[in-house]
Amino acid sequence: MERLVARYLFDPEMAADKMIFLTGPRQVGKTTxxxxxxxxxxxxxxxxxxxxxxxxxxxxxxxLFFKNIVEERYxxxxxxxxxxxIHKQKNWRDILKGFYxxxxxxxxxxxxxxxRLGMYRKSGDSLVGRYFSxxxxxxxxxxxxxxxxxxxxxxxxxxxxxxxxxxxxxxxTDKTREALDGLIRFGGFPEPFLKASPKFHRRWQTDYSxxxxxxxxxxxxxxxxxxxxxxxxxLLPSKVGSPLSVNxxxxxxxxxxxxxxxWIDILKEVxxxxxxxxxxxxxxxxxxxxxxxxxxxxxxxxxxxTRFENLVAVSLMRMAARFTETGLGIFEVMYIRxxxxxxxxxxxxxxxxxxxxxxxxxxxxxxAPAIRHFGRMLKIPCYQIVRDLxxxxxxxxxxFLLPAASFLMLAG
Numbered sequence: 405m406e407r408l409v410a411r412y413l414f415d416p417e418m419a420a421d422k423m424i425f426l427t428g429p430r431q432v433g434k435t436t437x438x439x440x441x442x443x444x445x446x447x448x449x450x451x452x453x454x455x456x457x458x459x460x461x462x463x464x465x466x467x468l469f470f471k472n473i474v475e476e477r478y479x480x481x482x483x484x485x486x487x488x489x490i491h492k493q494k495n496w497r498d499i500l501k502g503f504y505x506x507x508x509x510x511x512x513x514x515x516x517x518x519x520r521l522g523m524y525r526k527s528g529d530s531l532v533g534r535y536f537s538x539x540x541x542x543x544x545x546x547x548x549x550x551x552x553x554x555x556x557x558x559x560x561x562x563x564x565x566x567x568x569x570x571x572x573x574x575x576x577t578d579k580t581r582e583a584l585d586g587l588i589r590f591g592g593f594p595e596p597f598l599k600a601s602p603k604f605h606r607r608w609q610t611d612y613s614x615x616x617x618x619x620x621x622x623x624x625x626x627x628x629x630x631x632x633x634x635x636x637x638x639l640l641p642s643k644v645g646s647p648l649s650v651n652x653x654x655x656x657x658x659x660x661x662x663x664x665x666x667w668i669d670i671l672k673e674v675x676x677x678x679x680x681x682x683x684x685x686x687x688x689x690x691x692x693x694x695x696x697x698x699x700x701x702x703x704x705x706x707x708x709x710t711r712f713e714n715l716v717a718v719s720l721m722r723m724a725a726r727f728t729e730t731g732l733g734i735f736e737v738m739y740i741r742x743x744x745x746x747x748x749x750x751x752x753x754x755x756x757x758x759x760x761x762x763x764x765x766x767x768x769x770x771x772a773p774a775i776r777h778f779g780r781m782l783k784i785p786c787y788q789i790v791r792d793l794x795x796x797x798x799x800x801x802x803x804f805l806l807p808a809a810s811f812l813m814l815a816g
Contacts, residue, residue: 405594407437408547408555408722408816409540412730414512419536423504423513428540429675429700430615433594434516437540438486441514445484449473453488454496471503474511482512491517501530518620518675538729541722542592542700545812549583555816559727559735562752562760565785565802568814572796575810584791584809588711591703592718609704613637620674632657633667640677640697641705645713645749647694647741648679668697675700678721683738683751683758696739709766712791713749716764716808720750723815727754746774748786760785764808767792771803779803787811 413424426434435453442451452459452470462469470485477483490496504513515535546552554575561568590597593612596605617634627633639656653664671677679695699705702714717737724735733754740761741747750762761784763775771788779786779801786803793807 405433405543405547405598406550406552407433407540408544408552408726409538410437410441411552412726413538415730418731421508423500423515423531423535425535425537426514426516426540427518427537429542429593430518430620431593431595431612432540432542432675432700434518434540435488436594438488438514438516442484442486447477447484450477450483450485451488452486452490454490454493455488467499471507474507478510483510484512484514486514486516488516490515497531501534504534536729539725541718541725543587543594543597544592544719544722544816545580545584545587545809546816548587548592548597549580549813551580551813552816554810554813556723556814558730558732559752559754559759561814563785565760565787565804566798568785568787569796569798569804569806571814572806572810575807575813577794577807577809580809580813584812588708588715588791589703591701592715593701596703605703609701612701616674616676621670627667627670629659632659632663633670636664636667637671637676640671641699641710644698644705644710645696647682648697649694680717680721680750681736681738683740683753712766712808713764716762716789716812717750719812719815720752720762724752726816740778746777748772748775748778751778758782758784760787763788765790769793769797769805771799771801771805776801776803 413426428434439451442448450473454460474483474485487500490499493499500515546555554571556562561571586597586600590600590605596608599605617630617637621627621630621633635657636653639653650661650664654661657664672679677697677699679697681695682693698714698717700718702711702718705711705714720737724737727733727735736753738751738753739747739749740751748761749764752759752762761775761779763772765788768790771786775786775788788805789808789811790805791808793805796807796810797805799805
């Protein structure tokens with residue numbers, strides 16, 4: 405299965421002399437992607453999984469063993485190399501820095517991992533300036549439908565509603581609707597999506613949840629009350645799509661406010677959930693207001709409407725990440741709400757300037773009053789993404805109804 409990130413991850417203009425850090429949830433496809441990359445270059449022997457006892461034993465025998473393999477492979481062009489899960493090693497920063505600094509002209513180094521690698525990426529250290537980081541998300545509709553011909557390369561069409569409408573109308577939704585239904589039902593993690601088996605899906609979810617809460621959380625922190633954190637995970641699906649009240653969770657869990665905040669931060673670090681902030685012209689006010697929370701695996705959610713909104717959230721996050729990672733600006737997905745409690749699900753922001761509003765709906769052919777109101781106020785296009793919709797339509801005030809089966813092919 406081809407992944408969208410492959411189309412820009414190795415862009416020589418961006419990362420010719422940089423290490424590439426690829427992070428994302430467990431089992432989202434990072435290792436498969438990395439192995440396929442090496443296989444296509446005929447370099448399967450330059451894959452080093454630091455969870456593999458054989459790799460660790462060889463490293464203990466000779467810390468330069470992988471350098472020797474690269475030297476044997478080097479014929480004048482960069483040798484592709486993958487370090488998978490190296491962040492689990494105590495001195496992994498030193499290993500990477502030493503290997504990269506002494507071989508940067510001879511290698512193209514891809515470093516893959518999940519929780520700790522993502523944490524380190526934010527912390528800043530001696531590797532700063534030596535790498536670019538990228539994220540792999542659960543499958544998007546183009547990946548599920550195996551068709552990348554409609555994916556937006558930049559944000560220009562997002563700012564021009566009529567142009568985006570024309571692109572959306574080019575998509576044959578009869579061909580993409582089945583893939584969309586599969587994503588909504590089984591989620592975007594490749595294995596359960598491709599199996600398309602309800603029994604397998606339920607078993608996979610159980611094992612995956614155990615893996616995150618029992619292993620990844622334990623590796624990241626010294627939480628004694630694992631059962632309390634598991635209870636929080638059980639409560640969070642009912643909070644998706646609404647401003648998240650930590651005080652309410654604190655009362656439900658009978659624990660301190662700071663404990664709930666810490667637990668949510670940990671769940672974000674292991675890529676179980678993510679949050680989006682409310683947009684405000686004054687950034688300080690935005691930081692003080694309640695965020696909204698979503699899951700990377702939206703199939704955990706029982707209600708199809710919330711599940712669909714969560715899928716749209718991940719799709720917009722993927723698009724924003726792609727635009728940022730390809731050097732178009734700093735993009736963020738936020739939401740907007742005023743004191744009258746008018747709210748729009750999502751606003752795409754570029755360099756803290758709103759570009760467009762998005763509302764996710766399961767059905768309906770009328771523009772929601774709130775998105776029209778904020779569109780007029782901010783003078784930006786409004787896109788209502790509707791799951792059960794056959795045709796794209798334009799409305800006054802730069803408002804548009806778009807079938808999910810077409811818009812999500814553009815978002816990527």
